[in-house]
Amino acid sequence: MKERILSLQALSEKMNPSGADYENLNSAAGEFANSFLSSLDQGQAYRQIPSMKGKLENADQTAAFGEILDQLREDMLQVGLNPASGGHLGYIPGGGLYAGVLGDYLAALTNQYAGIFYGGPGAVKIENELIRWLCQLMDYPDTSLGNLTSGGSIANLIAFVTAREARGLKAAEFENQCIYLTAQVHHCVHKAIRICGMQEAKIRTVAMDERFRMDATDLEQQIKQDHKAGLRPFLVVASAGTTDTGAVDPMDRIADLAQSHGLWFHVDAAYGGFFKMVDLEQGESGYTRDLFKGIERSDSLAIDPHKGMFLSYGLGAVLIKDVASQYKAHYYRAAYMQDTLSNQEELSPCDLSPELTKHFRGLRMWLPLRLYGLDVFKAAWEEKILLCRYFYEEIKKMGFETGPFPDLSVCIYRYLSEQGDPDAFNRALVEYVVRDGRVFVSSTTIEGVFWIRIAILSFRTHLSTIDLYLEILREGLYHLLKPTRPV
Numbered sequence: 333m334k335e336r337i338l339s340l341q342a343l344s345e346k347m348n349p350s351g352a353d354y355e356n357l358n359s360a361a362g363e364f365a366n367s368f369l370s371s372l373d374q375g376q377a378y379r380q381i382p383s384m385k386g387k388l389e390n391a392d393q394t395a396a397f398g399e400i401l402d403q404l405r406e407d408m409l410q411v412g413l414n415p416a417s418g419g420h421l422g423y424i425p426g427g428g429l430y431a432g433v434l435g436d437y438l439a440a441l442t443n444q445y446a447g448i449f450y451g452g453p454g455a456v457k458i459e460n461e462l463i464r465w466l467c468q469l470m471d472y473p474d475t476s477l478g479n480l481t482s483g484g485s486i487a488n489l490i491a492f493v494t495a496r497e498a499r500g501l502k503a504a505e506f507e508n509q510c511i512y513l514t515a516q517v518h519h520c521v522h523k524a525i526r527i528c529g530m531q532e533a534k535i536r537t538v539a540m541d542e543r544f545r546m547d548a549t550d551l552e553q554q555i556k557q558d559h560k561a562g563l564r565p566f567l568v569v570a571s572a573g574t575t576d577t578g579a580v581d582p583m584d585r586i587a588d589l590a591q592s593h594g595l596w597f598h599v600d601a602a603y604g605g606f607f608k609m610v611d612l613e614q615g616e617s618g619y620t621r622d623l624f625k626g627i628e629r630s631d632s633l634a635i636d637p638h639k640g641m642f643l644s645y646g647l648g649a650v651l652i653k654d655v656a657s658q659y660k661a662h663y664y665r666a667a668y669m670q671d672t673l674s675n676q677e678e679l680s681p682c683d684l685s686p687e688l689t690k691h692f693r694g695l696r697m698w699l700p701l702r703l704y705g706l707d708v709f710k711a712a713w714e715e716k717i718l719l720c721r722y723f724y725e726e727i728k729k730m731g732f733e734t735g736p737f738p739d740l741s742v743c744i745y746r747y748l749s750e751q752g753d754p755d756a757f758n759r760a761l762v763e764y765v766v767r768d769g770r771v772f773v774s775s776t777t778i779e780g781v782f783w784i785r786i787a788i789l790s791f792r793t794h795l796s797t798i799d800l801y802l803e804i805l806r807e808g809l810y811h812l813l814k815p816t817r818p819v
């Protein structure tokens with residue numbers, strides 16, 4: 333048997349490179365990184381997607397590392413969106429800070445166990461400290477903590493499960509519960525309501541003002557109506573930066589109503605939360621940070637460092653004001669885990685989320701924060717808001733119709749040409765921009781109207797990027813408005 337074991341070992345040792353093999357892997361990966369990063373300046377933000385049929389279908393075929401990297405360059409990097417590009421101005425960009433990339437590398441390399449304090453006290457401490465830091469940014473008290481999630485969707489889900497359990501709701505009561513949100517809430521909120529089993533609850537769509545913010549007066553009326561009808565107002569979901577237009581709901585007024593009617597108040601700040609730290613003047617509202625007044629009165633909050641902190645995908649956060657309720661909704665015990673109970677100086681992520689074994693995603697956030705500090709991030713956030721305002725003014729001058737003055741770094745606009753259907757014209761304009769590919773933008777439909785969006789949140793997006801996009805739009809207009817010549 334020993335002989336067999338040793339021969340198997342000889343084969344399985346292939347998975348543990350050393351010496352020259354190790355060096356070669358590293359230098360090839362390093363070269364891949366170098367050429368990728370240096371291509372970002374001149375590179376495309378989007379490339380038309382050819383069919384992927386017949387490509388990348390060799391998951392179990394061995395090949396040399398260099399060959400595999402070539403295949404990735406060819407079949408992965410040459411197609412679709414390049415989210416690392418500063419030209420990514422669609423959906424909600426982020427980027428992928430290189431220091432965060434290294435954090436991921438080190439997290440994966442050391443494979444620290446970030447699920448349980450007993451096993452990975454350093455990793456868990458780092459993650460909990462990051463969550464406490466986020467709580468401080470949001471003016472949450474010491475009783476709060478939360479969880480580093482894979483993104484905003486799971487963050488919202490954890491918050492709703494916590495709210496449901498905190499209210500002690502049983503399935504039979506779900507259909508009497510009322511949940512309040514606007515038509516502009518992110519679709520993952522609806523998804524989370526369904527996944528947490530509460531799709532039978534009454535979902536109330538609250539009216540919005542002309543800037544797509546929740547109308548608190550309508551919220552109040554609907555709550556009162558539901559009370560009168562014998563229903564139970566349960567949860568209100570506000571957005572601190574909607575995906576479509578970056579609108580920030582009136583948090584303070586919503587907090588007042590949640591408080592006086594006993595609702596759980598959740599804020600989806602997945603996109604916009606970090607802009608709370610910005611001190612720009614903001615019209616009649618005072619300063620940007622004032623838009624967020626009242627966010628500290630929420631019971632739970634979702635915020636996405638893989639958007640606002642420019643980190644690679646896979647890092648969101650949920651903050652829960654009364655962490656005891658989050659713990660009660662998520663902890664579990666198992667015999668084979670009994671030793672872990674011997675040291676609970678810190679709460680463990682596995683007791684605050686659905687995950688047990690989890691990626692040590694916190695290192696990706698910790699490293700850039702330690703290296704650069706809050707002020708550098710603040711500068712980037714303010715830059716993004718100003719770039720959006722700059723774009724907003726310039727696009728107006730070009731004759732575009734614009735949506736409301738941007739609260740944050742997203743705005744909507746469309747060109748009203750003399751001829752034809754305006755929706756079709758603007759769809760063609762988006763297609764022109766995407767086909768060009770130097771930048772990428774996406775569109776949306778709000779209350780039946782087609783709008784082009786710009787979302788500025790990549791750390792690689794700067795003034796030159798916006799000027800380039802304006803130039804592409806000019807070219808697009810010239811192209812599309814050109815009178816059709818008789819043949």
Ligand SMILES: *Cc1c(COP(=O)(O)O)cnc(C)c1O
Nearest residue numbers: 483484485518520575600602603
């Ligand atoms: C992106 C986004 C989400 C979803 O977050 P993911 O990280 O994509 O899961 C939720 N809400 C808002 C406002 C968002 O912008």
